[in-house]
Amino acid sequence: MTDFHRALHSLRVWDTELPAFDPAGAPPEPLPLFHHWFTAAVEAGQTEPHTLSLATVDEDGRPDVRTVMLHDADARGWHFASHATSAKGRQLAARPEAALGFYWPVQGRQVRIRGHVTLGTPEEAYEDLHARSTGALASALVGRQSEVLDSPETLAEASAKAWLRAQEEPDADAPTWTLYIVEPTEVEFFQGDGQRRHRRLRYHRTNGTWTRELLWP
Numbered sequence: 497m498t499d500f501h502r503a504l505h506s507l508r509v510w511d512t513e514l515p516a517f518d519p520a521g522a523p524p525e526p527l528p529l530f531h532h533w534f535t536a537a538v539e540a541g542q543t544e545p546h547t548l549s550l551a552t553v554d555e556d557g558r559p560d561v562r563t564v565m566l567h568d569a570d571a572r573g574w575h576f577a578s579h580a581t582s583a584k585g586r587q588l589a590a591r592p593e594a595a596l597g598f599y600w601p602v603q604g605r606q607v608r609i610r611g612h613v614t615l616g617t618p619e620e621a622y623e624d625l626h627a628r629s630t631g632a633l634a635s636a637l638v639g640r641q642s643e644v645l646d647s648p649e650t651l652a653e654a655s656a657k658a659w660l661r662a663q664e665e666p667d668a669d670a671p672t673w674t675l676y677i678v679e680p681t682e683v684e685f686f687q688g689d690g691q692r693r694h695r696r697l698r699y700h701r702t703n704g705t706w707t708r709e710l711l712w713p
Contacts, residue, residue: 510688514604517687519697525706526683526699530569530607533685537600549597550576552587560587566598567624573679574609575616577624580674582641588613594678604688609680616675625673626666634662636670684711 497505515536523529537545546566553559562584568575574596579585588594596609616624625636637658638651645651661668680701687695694713699706 510601510604510690512602514688514690517685517695517697519685519695519708519710522685522697522708524708526680526685527569527571529685530683533600533603533605533607534569534598537603537605540600540602542600542602545598545600547598548576549599550584551595551597552584553591553593554583554587555590560584567675573611573614573677575624575675575677577621577673577675579636579639579641579670579672581639581672584642585672585674588676594676596678606684606686606688608682608684608686609678610682611678611680614677614679616677621673621675622669624675625670630659630662630666633666633668633670634658636673637661637668639670639672 534545547563548566549561550564551559551561560583564576564578564584566574567577580589592613594611594613596607598605598607600606625633634655635658638654640654680699682698682700684696684698689695692713696711696713698709698711700709701707
C-alpha cells in the first residue's frame, strides 16, 4: 500500500456530534434556511464557509468546476464575481446556467444550488470590487485571468504594478469585473448523520412557487 492509500484509508468522516435537522420545520423557501445554516457554520468555527464550488459547462458541453467566494445571498439569488473575460465568464456568457456547492464538514452539511445566471449592473460590480481588500482590487487590476502565463516573473511584475495602482488609486475600476447572480430553481440541503441516515431536503421552484420534497440519502 502506498503512502497515498494509507493516508486515504486512515481518514474518517464526521468524528464529532452532528446537529439535528428536522425538515418538517424548514421554512417554505430556501433562502432563510441557507442564512441560518451559514450563520451556524460560522459560529461552529467552519473554516472559510463562504467558499463554494462553482460548476459551469464549456462550449463542448464538458463540465468545469472551481472554487470561488460567495459575495451575497438575497432574494435575487446567490452572488459571486469574476472577470467576464475569464474561462468561467466566457462559459457563462455562452450558457448562463450554473451549479453551486457548499460543504461545511464541521457540521456535516452541504447545500447544492442550481439555476439561471444573470448579471448585476456595472455599478453593483464596481461597489462589489471596492468593498473588498486592496489585494483583491490589485488582483482584479492585473486581470488576464485564465490566460496562458509565460513565467512567474511576468506575473510578479504585473502584480507589483497593480498593487501600486490600487494603493495610489483606491477608486480605480476593472472594467471586466462582473457580478454574477445565480437565480435558483433547485436548492438542496443535506444534513449528515453518523448512522448514515442522512436528511436531504430539496426545494424546487416552478413559476415562482417553491415546493419541498425529501430525497433518499
